[in-house]
Amino acid sequence: MFELDIRSRKPIYEQLTDKIKEMILYGILRPDEQLPSVRTLSAQLTVNPNTIQKAYRELEREGYTYSRPGKGSFVSPAQQGSLAIKRAELRGELLRLMAEAVYLGFTDAEIGELYREASEKRGEESGDD
Structure with a gap:
């Protein structure tokens, strides 16, 4: 689902946020669709969970996603x-x-x-x- 370039000068969390934004804008991720959990994505990408969490927080701050306590992160409906x-x-x-x-x-x-x-x-x- 996500491909990251570990040799890139761009931080991993920025690569991840850019990829998720792209998937949202292209309609691959739909409004109210749940994103993979931090643990799942961390294991899949072999990246520190804190890095995934930072990317998810940035996406939420920018309005691309929202979180529901105990449920995870979801794609925000386009406003x-x-x-x-x-x-x-x-x-x-x-x-x-x-x-x-x-x-x-x-x-x-x-x-x-x-x-x-x-x-x-x-x-x-x-x-x-």
Whole structure:
């Protein structure tokens, strides 16, 4: 379910939060679906349970998940207000990255191709072929 790169400079908890966010955004994890328990995921990934717990806390802080005492962590239902905020933040980040891409010489065609690749990848991962 989750693949982590132990040689990456990116902390493991950030890799995990990014992967879970991606799975939520692509519809692989549905609203109110339960995430694997900290112990289960820790054993599966051979990662310290505290690292998993840190990732889950970060996801909850950002509004991607919620927890129920004694039950575990669940995917939050999409809320229009928080979704709009996330979209605005992502738009700003994309503009920054696009400006950098233009500076580095990316053409309109190359940027368009990157968009198509991302769109195709989303379709493949959510099974919308």
